[in-house]
Every structure is written in C-alpha cells, then in structure tokens.
Amino acid sequence: MSLAVASTQAGGTASSLRHLAIIMDGNGRWAKAKRLPRLAGHRAGVEAVRRVVEAAPDLGIEILTLYAFSSENWKRPADEVSDLMGLLRHYIRSEIKELHRNGVRLSFIGDWKALQSDLVELLEDARQLTANNTGLRLVMALNYGGQDEMVRAVRTLAADVAAGRLDPAAIDTDMVGDRLDTAGMPPPDLVLRTSGEQRLSNFLLWQSAYAEFVATDILWPDFDRVALADAVAEFATRERRFGGR
Numbered sequence: 106m107s108l109a110v111a112s113t114q115a116g117g118t119a120s121s122l123r124h125l126a127i128i129m130d131g132n133g134r135w136a137k138a139k140r141l142p143r144l145a146g147h148r149a150g151v152e153a154v155r156r157v158v159e160a161a162p163d164l165g166i167e168i169l170t171l172y173a174f175s176s177e178n179w180k181r182p183a184d185e186v187s188d189l190m191g192l193l194r195h196y197i198r199s200e201i202k203e204l205h206r207n208g209v210r211l212s213f214i215g216d217w218k219a220l221q222s223d224l225v226e227l228l229e230d231a232r233q234l235t236a237n238n239t240g241l242r243l244v245m246a247l248n249y250g251g252q253d254e255m256v257r258a259v260r261t262l263a264a265d266v267a268a269g270r271l272d273p274a275a276i277d278t279d280m281v282g283d284r285l286d287t288a289g290m291p292p293p294d295l296v297l298r299t300s301g302e303q304r305l306s307n308f309l310l311w312q313s314a315y316a317e318f319v320a321t322d323i324l325w326p327d328f329d330r331v332a333l334a335d336a337v338a339e340f341a342t343r344e345r346r347f348g349g350r
C-alpha cells in the first residue's frame with residue numbers, strides 16, 4: 106500500500122501514536138544536490154523542525170523527540186560542529202517565545218550539559234520557562250548517544266551498589282529505565298528516519314525495544330506536514346505485538 110493511500114484509509118487512527126522519535130537525516134545531501142554549502146542544508150533542516158513541531162499535535166502526537174546532535178557527531182569537521190551549535194542557539198533564541206505561547210514543554214536528553222556553557226544556560230532557561238506547559242512535549246536529543254546514556258545510568262547504579270545502598274539482585278528493567286535521560290517518559294511508538302538510511306545510529310537503543318520503524322527517502326529539509334501524516338498513517342497499519350500473540 107502506498108503511503109498516500111494509507112494516509113486516506115487510516116484517518117482517525119493516529120491517536121495511538123503518542124510518542125514519535127525522529128532521526129533527522131539528509132541535510133548534507135540536500136545541500137549537495139542543490140550545490141549549496143552544508144550549512145544551507147542545516148538551515149533548511151531547522152525550517153523542517155518548525156513545520157513538524159507545528160504539525161505534530163494536529164496528528165495526535167503528544168511527545169516528539171528529535172535527534173539533533175549525536176555523541177558521535179563531534180567527529181565532524183570543527184566548522185560544521187560550530188555551525189550546528191550556532192543554529193541550535195539561534196533556534197532556541199528565536200523560537201522559545203512562540204513555543205511557550207503554544208504550550209510546548211521543551212526538554213533535552215543526552216549529555217547536553219557538556220555543551221558550551223552559554224548554550225547550556227540558554228537550554229536550561231528554555232526548559233525552566235516551559236516546564237509547566239501541558240501541550241506538545243518536545244524533547245531534543247543533544248550530544249545524545251544511546252550507549253553513552255546507558256553508561257551514565259550504569260555508573261549511577263554502580264555508585265549506589267558501591268555505597269551499599271543497592272543490592273545488585275534488585276536491579277530490574279524499571280530501575281535501569283528510571284536512570285536513563287528519558288525517565289518518566291513513555292517509550293517511542295515510532296522511530297522515523299529520513300534520507301533513506303535504515304539504521305538507528307545510536308538513537309534511543311533501550312527505549313526503542315518495541316518501537317515501530319519507518320524509513321522515508323525524503324531528505325530532512327524537505328520533510329513537511331504531508332510527509333509526517335504519511336508516516337503516521339504507515340504506523341497505523343502496523344500490528345504491534347510486544348512479544349505476545
């Protein structure tokens with residue numbers, strides 16, 4: 106079934122998709138195809154973020170997690186890393202009022218407190234400003250890696266064991282989940298990746314245990330409301346079993 110057809114047939118079933126997580130990929134290829142510098146691709150990617158944040162609540166999505174910068178993206182040339190940090194700064198500064206007005210609650214996962222101190226301050230202010238909002242929960246994964254997140258969680262458990270506060274035999278999946286950056290959040294129902302790549306690239310490894318996965322060939326800067334509706338419709342055709350029958 107084509108995505109477009111599914112989108113018509115599945116009308117009204119989108120409400121089961123509470124948490125959508127997106128691996129926003131393809132900014133560089135978008136720019137290359139247009140013979141533009143990579144920065145132009147990342148800038149256009151920010152526009153796609155604006156569109157998706159606006160459209161998500163209309164599709165019944167309650168939590169939107171966006172993979173914006175991975176713990177492995179530091180391997181990129183310094184000028185690209187600096188461009189990405191600059192765009193993040195610009196996005197928060199220019200959007201925060203509008204996000205707040207729209208009731209968006211902004212938070213972050215990943216080792217974001219290791220970013221530049223002025224950026225950490227800006228992010229923390231934005232988080233606090235919107236902490237009591239009840240609309241879309243927008244989670245930005247910044248300096249995020251699933252393995253790094255698990256290592257940090259394991260360290261806190263190990264510290265509790267070493268201090269005699271925790272019996273190793275008492276450690277269970279809930280306890281591990283509670284030490285992850287996503288503590289208290291339901292796991293993603295759908296992980297969506299743009300640009301045709303079909304890999305997780307260290308995104309939400311623990312949390313995606315039973316997530317559906319959709320890969321679209323659309324490059325992130327071209328992603329829009331229609332593409333989002335198509336992905337939601339594709340999700341609605343999936344039968345989830347969680348290991349049961």
Ligand code: IPE
Nearest residue numbers: 129130131132133134135173
């Ligand atoms: C996604 O686009 C943005 C980030 C990873 C920060 P890319 O920059 O990875 O674009 P491609 O994959 O090279 O096309």
Ligand code: IPE
Nearest residue numbers: 128129130172173174175306
């Ligand atoms: C994943 O994209 C990270 C983000 C979208 C932030 P990458 O472009 O970094 O992933 P790989 O290197 O192609 O796996």
Ligand code: MG
Nearest residue numbers: 130131132133
């Ligand atoms: Mg990429």
